[in-house]
Amino acid sequence: MARTTSTYVCQSCGAQTRQFFGRCASCGSWNSLVEQSATPTDTRRRRPVASSGEATAIPASPRRSEPIAAVGDRPLQRLGSGYGEFDRVLGGGLVPGSLVLLGGDPGIGKSTLLLQSAQAMAADHSVLYVSAEESAQQVKLRWRRLSDEQALGAEVSQLHLLAETDLELVLQELEALRPAVAVIDSIQALHDGELGSAPGSVAQVRECAAALARIAKRQDTALLLVGHVTKEGMLAGPKVLEHLVDAVLTFEGDRFASHRLLRAVKNRFGATHELGVFEMRGQGLAQVLNPSELFLGSEEPSAGTATIVACEGTRPLVVELQALVSTTSYASPRRTATGIGTNRLHQILAVLEKHLGLPLSRFDCYLAVAGGLDVEEPAADLGVAAAVVASYRDLTLPPGTVLIGELGLGGQLRPVGQLEQRLQESARLGFRRAVVPKGSGLGRLAAGLDLQLHEAGSVAEALVLALGVNPADDRA
Ligand code: TYD
Ligand code: MG
Helix, strand or coil, X not given: CCCCEEEXXXXXXXXXXCCCCCECCCCCCECCEXXXXXXXXXXXXXXXXXXXXXXXXXXXXXXXXXXXXXXXXXXXXXXXXXXXXXXXXXXXXXXXXXXXXXXXXXXXXXXXXXXXXXXXXXXXXXXXXXXXXXXXXXXXXXXXXXXHHHCCXXXXXXXXXXXXXXXXXXXXXXXXXCCCEEEEECXXXXXXXXXXXXXCCHHHHHHHHHHHHHHHHHHCCXXXXXXXXXXCCCECCCHHHHHHCCEXXXXXXXXXXXXXXXXXXXXXXXXXXXXXXXEEECCEXXXXXXXXXXXXXXXXXXXXXXXXXXXXXXXXXXEEEEEEEEECCCCCCCEEEECCCHHHHHHXXXXXXXXXXXXXXXXXXXXXXXXHCCCCCHHHHHHHHHHHHHHHHCCCCCXXXXXXXXECCCCEEECCCCHHHHHHHHHHCCCCEEEEECCCCCHHHHHHCCCXXXXXXXXXXXXXXXXXXXXXXXXX
8 A cells, every 4th residue: 555645835935844843944934834645656747847936838849059149039929908007017918828827805806807808808819718716607697797888799709718627627628729818717726636635725726837837838828827815915825836927916906995906016028016007897897097096185185185106117196195193192102004104104203303303202193195005115205294294283285286205314305216207297187396306307397397396405495395384493
């Protein structure tokens, strides 16, 4: 009788050990080891597992190296996804033979996005949609709901649907149909009968993805894989999955708001940090072509409100910030920030306290970014400072003003990148004044845009320019 041996596989990094540990020795995560039993015969696998994670291109014949200049140019032929916002994040469209992993919380709209996109692409290409989570009937119901609005009638027959969880059958169908694009919804729900472990486990996800990658490269099918995310917001499954695919996209959004943000975390064929914006409607996802309007409050300007221009990839977004500063009744004041890192807020408050002499450590401070956007950029610093000071002094910033600049710990206002695009976007949305770091050299551009440009070297100077009074002056 074959002796069964057990290995323990870390569900977060894929490391294997012979012994159980509470904490993975390789990545340090707790309770992530899962037992996986394998009989010795199992090691003779039908397909070799890509151990390094990199997809092998399977050369048909032994290849020799050649001088790089002599390598034939093959222009990247990209397939449009049917949605400009999606294409932007992909770097211009889907590349044949590539693998794209789309992650996101349950119910955020991954299946909807990919079904809509599959439907749009099916007008020109053959597309296979593999549903491993929902039945064919469920997908069809959704498809019908989505297609009505798009008026892309039922005569489109190049969209094929397969409701299947068995990897072997999915591979067979891919080989038989040879589609230009295939959607696998989701990779965690597929399973390879040859492996003993449960669907969704590290070994399963890795083996299924590697097998799909091989077939995609061989027949130039662009693959879109849906991946689940864990409670912590990480893509579930082993890290090797992220190395195996060419692009990792995340689809995120506020459960309470209708807009959804699509971002590239990794992209071998384009820039990362590009942003695509969609809105979930009753009949599927619609593109938001003018996202700044989403992140701008429509009400009258009030005390403690400031407008910044954040750049997401190459795309400037005009966003409203709100701060509330109130006397604290706690021993240590409360600081709460949504959309901006709390550490960043602490740092800005410390700079204001030190360089403007404002006693902010005796006040609670709350900060929020409108529209649920996460702003990671330091270019938002000046806006945060202005919102805090305006709330503290009960001042209203003159309407139509945007604030751009990073705060140095010494109270300086530091230059930021892509200032030109930021100013253009502000002017396009009707803003007439901008406070920016000194030495931008964009005076002429601003004049052309009919934008009043105020340049400041320090945060104190910038706030005087922005508010029209000196906030450090107690009589202000
Ligand atoms: P879904 O694509 O199933 O999410 P995921 O695949 O990421 O789990 O999206 C499901 C949610 O989207 C569900 O809560 C209902 C909502 N929805 C709409 O609001 N309008 C629509 O037209 C569709 C299809 C879904
Ligand atoms: Mg789904």
